[in-house]
Amino acid sequence: MSPFKDLKLALEVLNQEGTYSEGDTVIGTLSFSLKSDTKVKSISVKAKGDANVLWTEDDETYSAHERYFKIKEDLVAKNPGGTVLPRGAHNINFTLKIPQGKMPSSFKKKNGKIVYMVEAxxxxxxxxxxxxxxxxKFDSKSFPPIQQAMRPLNGSVDKELGTFSKGQLQMTASVNRGVCFPGETLSAYARICNSSSKNVKPKFSLHRKIVYRVKKHTKTSDKVIFKMVGDPITPRSEVTVPCAVKIPVDAVYTLHNCQIISVEYYLKVYLDVSFAFDPEVVFPLLVVPSNLVHAQLNEEVGHI
Structure with missing residues (x-):
């Protein structure tokens, strides 16, 4: 039976979100109590960051691992003869500095995870x-430049219908920004000119695409995380359809700096046309921490 009772790790909170990033210092305390004097070989604390993927397909298992850093500090140095700790309560403070570098944010899904740990x-x-x-919880500071993505995105598509119907469909779509944060709502719209002979339905869908990689093998998950369906647009009419695109509060950030896991988002605006390929406009979106978006918005306001 272990003589160490109430063995705990307590870490200081650096911000309101309780997150850590590249270059931050982890400040903590290892605490425990002893009922009697106890000899130990060493006491150490370490922090590390790792990514892992794993999946099985056609009776074949694919796995991969990446390590981003591992740092260690001896709280009680190794001693061949051992070190005697007296009975009673012990509180040992420590600091561990996370190295600089382009490391991905924390991530956890069925087939992969990126985890940062502190262990004593x-x-x-x-x-x-x-x-x-x-x-x-690790929030990376490494994201693609978002300044360009702060601008509205626009696109258009034309489609000539035939066989089962006649006429033309024209659609112009827009979204107010190409970058957003979890919990935010983006403004999008589609302007449709239905010069065909049939009804069409405008649709908006937000997709999250995750790709896991093991050498040349990949496993892809493409999930719709938001969808809106507009009212049917009758033949020979022109309509503008607005859409409030809600980014889920628990949306993971765009992940681009991990060799074995990537996360991308895109907004698809399309027309549901029966018995025909749906005309569509696709906008890539970046999902990043809210402070990055707010900082960029404040900077733009300051330049006005």
Missing amino acids: KISRSWRWPSSVTTEI
Whole structure:
């Protein structure tokens, strides 16, 4: 039975979100209590960041691993003869500096994860080590430049109908920005000119595309995370359809700087046409932390 009671790791909170990023310092305390004097070989604390993917397909298992960093500090240095800790309560403070670099944000899905951890370990001779682990939420500072994506995105498509119907469809679509944050609502619209002989339905769908990679093998998940269907547009009419595109509060950030996992978003605006290929306009979107968007908006206001 382990003599270490109430073994805990407590980390200082750096911000309101409780997140860490490249270059931050993890400040924490390892605490425990001893009922009697106890000899230990060493006490250490480490922080690390790792990405893993795993899936099975056609009885074949694919897996890959990436390590972003691993740093370690000895809280009680290794001693061949051991170090005796007195009975009672112990609180050992430590600091670990996360290195600089372009590391991806935390991520967890069925087939892959990116996890950042802090672990403390107490080693004794001829005994299993005692350890305690806590996960930290990592928000990367590394994103594609968002200045260009702050502008409205526009696109258009024309389609000539035939076989089962006649006429032409024209659609112009727009979204107010190409960058957003979880919980935000974007403004989009579609202006449709239906010169055909049939009804068409305007639709808006927000997609999250995740790609897992193991060498030349990939596994892709493309999920619709928001959808809106407009009223049918009758023949020989022109209509403008607005749409409030809601970004889920729990949306993971765009992930572009991991070799084995990527996350992309795109908004598809299209017309549902029976017995024909649907004309569509597709807008790529960046989902980033809210502070990046607000900082860019404030900068633009300051330049006015």
